[in-house]
Amino acid sequence: MKLPALRGTLFSRLAMLVVLAVLASQIFTLWLGVQQKNRLLSRQLYAQVLDTLADYEGVLESMPAAQRARWLRANNHAGLSRLLPLDDRTRRDGHVPGMGRELAQTLGSALGEPVEVYFTNGERHELWLKVPVLEEHYWLVVPLARFLPPSLRPTLQAAGLVALLSVLAAFALAWRTTRPLSQLVAATRELEAGRLPPPLKPSGPREVQLLIERFNGMASALDKSASERRLMLAGLSHDLRTPLTRLKLAVELQDNNTDRDGMLADIDELSRIVGQFIDFARSEEQRPLSALALDELVASVLDKFARDDMTVHYQRAPATVNGDALGLQRLLSNLLQNARSYGAAPFAVTLTVAGNEATLQVSDSGAGIAPELQQAALAPFERLAAHRGTDGGSGLGLAIVARIVKQHGGRLAFAHPPQGGFAVLVTLPLAANNDA
Numbered sequence: 001m002k003l004p005a006l007r008g009t010l011f012s013r014l015a016m017l018v019v020l021a022v023l024a025s026q027i028f029t030l031w032l033g034v035q036q037k038n039r040l041l042s043r044q045l046y047a048q049v050l051d052t053l054a055d056y057e058g059v060l061e062s063m064p065a066a067q068r069a070r071w072l073r074a075n076n077h078a079g080l081s082r083l084l085p086l087d088d089r090t091r092r093d094g095h096v097p098g099m100g101r102e103l104a105q106t107l108g109s110a111l112g113e114p115v116e117v118y119f120t121n122g123e124r125h126e127l128w129l130k131v132p133v134l135e136e137h138y139w140l141v142v143p144l145a146r147f148l149p150p151s152l153r154p155t156l157q158a159a160g161l162v163a164l165l166s167v168l169a170a171f172a173l174a175w176r177t178t179r180p181l182s183q184l185v186a187a188t189r190e191l192e193a194g195r196l197p198p199p200l201k202p203s204g205p206r207e208v209q210l211l212i213e214r215f216n217g218m219a220s221a222l223d224k225s226a227s228e229r230r231l232m233l234a235g236l237s238h239d240l241r242t243p244l245t246r247l248k249l250a251v252e253l254q255d256n257n258t259d260r261d262g263m264l265a266d267i268d269e270l271s272r273i274v275g276q277f278i279d280f281a282r283s284e285e286q287r288p289l290s291a292l293a294l295d296e297l298v299a300s301v302l303d304k305f306a307r308d309d310m311t312v313h314y315q316r317a318p319a320t321v322n323g324d325a326l327g328l329q330r331l332l333s334n335l336l337q338n339a340r341s342y343g344a345a346p347f348a349v350t351l352t353v354a355g356n357e358a359t360l361q362v363s364d365s366g367a368g369i370a371p372e373l374q375q376a377a378l379a380p381f382e383r384l385a386a387h388r389g390t391d392g393g394s395g396l397g398l399a400i401v402a403r404i405v406k407q408h409g410g411r412l413a414f415a416h417p418p419q420g421g422f423a424v425l426v427t428l429p430l431a432a433n434n435d436a
């Protein structure tokens with residue numbers, strides 16, 4: 001399946017929905033995990049600051065005030081939490097992380113006064129807090145190396161792997177869900193083309209299974225109805241032929257009179273209508289298609305019409321199509337009969353090949369079918385002109401042609417050429433081994 005064909009399909013929408021849900025859940029989970037981890041680290045940092053302040057306050061309280069600054073500088077060990085006099089001029093710069101600002105606010109609330117905070121972003125990541133101890137202010141230096149959040153790269157990699165596996169599973173689930181629907185669409189195309197598709201195996205969700213079962217039942221009922229209609233129409237037409245033959249024989253045996261020729265003409269018209277009924281019933285039958293030379297088939301049909309005093313100019317080109325010979329002969333015969341009945345000489349048949357298609361054009365010099373009536377002309381029993389109700393036509397000729405074209409996977413079109421007249425164009429796909 002090509003990518004543009006996926007756009008707007010149920011599969012693409014289900015897959016997109018699952019992908020968005022997976023990504024949203026992963027992002028939310030990652031954000032929640034980071035927030036929880038930062039909150040836990042902040043609590044640990046706050047507890048360490050309180051313990052450090054309590055320890056230093058206990059030590060400084062037991063010594064004279066003059067010795068405190070000297071003792072604090074002597075115990076200034078890098079990498080450890082420590083207390084320093086305010087005159088310590090160590091360079092402090094850098095953006096204070098959120099954890100440091102949160103600690104300063106919490107500590108200020110506990111101490112009852114604002115706490116200044118700075119951050120050292122050099123070889124060591126240290127937080128400098130101005131805190132009161134024994135009614136004097138000092139710098140509390142807290143290393144943040146082990147409290148800063150670790151790199152999110154491993155977490156992102158793990159989340160990406162989980163998301164990828166989830167998306168693949170979602171695609172597999174969406175494919176399994178929509179595949180029965182795709183098969184159902186293909187089966188409806190077969191049914192639309194007049195072919196009975198094989199029964200589909202119910203699969204997918206329960207609703208889809210029920211839909212497939214109903215479709216199988218509908219297709220079977222339609223095929224049964226079509227079979228009964230074909231049988232009834234063919235049987236009725238066949239039964240009518242016997243009394244028509246007897247009636248024609250009786251009329252021919254009568255003495256010549258003014259009504260004899262008209263009666264024989266009427267009987268012939270009835271016979272032609274019965275023949276069209278039989279052709280219409282047979283056009284619903286599914287016949288196997290095989291490779292045949294379309295140009296030779298056209299020539300054989302034209303020979304029959306030539307014996308019936310119809311001159312047709314034929315421009316041929318070698319073309320091989322997969323088709324039903326009887327159906328294609330009936331198609332061309334109906335088009336030629338329509339041209340002779342409703343068109344005007346000269347008549348022409350042109351067979352051309354372009355790309356992987358062959359186009360059969362039957363044209364005459366008549367007025368043809370008006371554009372607004374062309375679609376209606378393809379309906380069964382549709383007779384467009386008032387005189388067609390008395391000319392032996394049944395309105396089935398073009399309906400039979402349209403059905404045969406559809407069964408062959410072709411296209412039917414009408415045209416009014418610039419030079420005048422009317423043309424019917426039948427386009428059929430060439431056989432795979434066509435040598436034209």
